Amino acid sequence: MRNQLLNKDIMNDFLTEMEYVGLTSRLKRLSDSLLYSTKELYKSEGLDIEPNWNLIFILLQENEAMTITEISETLQFSHPAVVKIINKMKKNGHVETRTDTEDKRKQILTLTEKAHKQLPLFEKYWTAGRQTVMDLLEDSPNFLEEFLKIEEKVNQSDYKERTLKNLNNDELSN
Amino acid sequence: MRNQLLNKDIMNDFLTEMEYVGLTSRLKRLSDSLLYSTKELYKSEGLDIEPNWNLIFILLQENEAMTITEISETLQFSHPAVVKIINKMKKNGHVETRTDTEDKRKQILTLTEKAHKQLPLFEKYWTAGRQTVMDLLEDSPNFLEEFLKIEEKVNQSDYKERTLKNLNNDELSN
DNA sequence: TACATTTGCGTAACCAGTTACTTAATAAAG
DNA sequence: CTTTATTAAGTAACTGGTTACGCAAATGTA
CATH class of the missing domain: 1.10.10.10 (Winged helix-like DNA-binding domain superfamily/Winged helix DNA-binding domain)
Known part of the structure; x- marks a missing residue:
């Protein structure tokens, strides 16, 4: 439950801060996510x-x-x-x-x-x-x-x- | 010189195609570029x-x-x-x-x-x-x-x- | 209370890119 | 011509992330 509170509290402040600070890692996360998903697609379709x-x-x-x-x-x-x-x-x-x-x-x-x-x-x-x-x-x-x-x-x-x-x-x- | 022509010819067509097809790799390229550049910054400043x-x-x-x-x-x-x-x-x-x-x-x-x-x-x-x-x-x-x-x-x-x-x-x- | 499930975290193997270095072929310059 | 510089491609080692798996601790349940 500590976990929950903590996350909620932080997330707002944090994501604002994050907008600028963490742009790089967010770009990476999105591109990674697309990448892995594409791999899975090809794999599941047997290509x-x-x-x-x-x-x-x-x-x-x-x-x-x-x-x-x-x-x-x-x-x-x-x-x-x-x-x-x-x-x-x-x-x-x-x-x-x-x-x-x-x-x-x-x-x-x-x-x-x-x-x-x-x-x-x-x-x-x-x-x-x-x-x-x-x-x-x-x-x-x-x-x-x-x-x-x-x-x-x-x-x-x-x-x-x-x-x-x-x-x-x-x-x-x- | 073949190289030059070829690149110029392609680039326009290609980048249009690329806008959608290559969004993933472009996202990755940008995030990588920011990442490496940040690393270099810290390194060169001795942090x-x-x-x-x-x-x-x-x-x-x-x-x-x-x-x-x-x-x-x-x-x-x-x-x-x-x-x-x-x-x-x-x-x-x-x-x-x-x-x-x-x-x-x-x-x-x-x-x-x-x-x-x-x-x-x-x-x-x-x-x-x-x-x-x-x-x-x-x-x-x-x-x-x-x-x-x-x-x-x-x-x-x-x-x-x-x-x-x-x-x-x-x-x-x- | 014993057993099954979930959770926290650590390790291993992988992935797609990078830089740095090497080798061989070509081009440029003395 | 010979030597030097440049270029093309390959190799190695690294990076920051991922998933998959395993173990131990905690929690839920019969």
Whole structure:
């Protein structure tokens, strides 16, 4: 019962404080929640794909062949992240690689026959998923636009830079 | 140069597609970016604290003593996550634990003397950080409110449930 | 009062990302 | 040409979170 009181008491104060302080962890919690839920969806439906693969499927479908670096730049993932995803997709037989004949450092990635065959099925799930995101955003008409603005700001000057600046300003005004 | 063209060509189409498809990974990217940047900030300033500790400092400051479970419920973290954070904070000498005499399963957490001494310093950084979040949100006046709505929706019915429902609707209408 | 259920917390294994480092191939510069 | 710098991709170690599982203490019930 101590527990109950405590939580109720705190939650209001706390969440207000939290709005700013805990934005990061709330962003993470939401993205994690979507991620795990997507994994579960695919698993329960017996699809042997994983959450972010759709991005790569779409890219390779549109471009036929891309390298690790091209994908990592387009998705703005680190290249080791792409290597990991691609290795899984190769193991599942959805992607194959060959070394570029002109530049032997490059790995050319393409979708396999198996991938192409399964794409229509996958598309159904991705379409339904896109619909889900639209549903979630329904009452939040400015969300994407405003999210983009935040992304841009962070790209221009990151949290550390901004905070150090604020810190200095505060100290000067004391 | 192929790289350049390719990226430019794609980016527009792609990001539109991406708005919905890639929302999850974009959320993760932003939260990761804030996280890493915060870590770097503390590191470069020689503070021996880590990103989410402020949440726990604030809680323990307001409540004096809490258990693992109470914290995990308040922060909506899994309890193993809290255990991990607390272990680090104990190692750093900011938190100490004692077993509850009435219920020996419970670990009572409190801030140490060291923690209390350092709090004013930490507060400066947290205040500056809160200011940074406010700056980032400056041009996005609806963001927090709309974010909250999305969180609530996901809590009511998660991505998987919603997507399966959408999938069935689509199939019925075919 | 004994037995079954629930609760608190700890550990292990996993996950999707990161940075830092290495190797090999290519490009640039002396 | 040879040497130096840059680039592409792979590997390792780490991060902050998760779920799954186990154990011991407390609570509920026959």
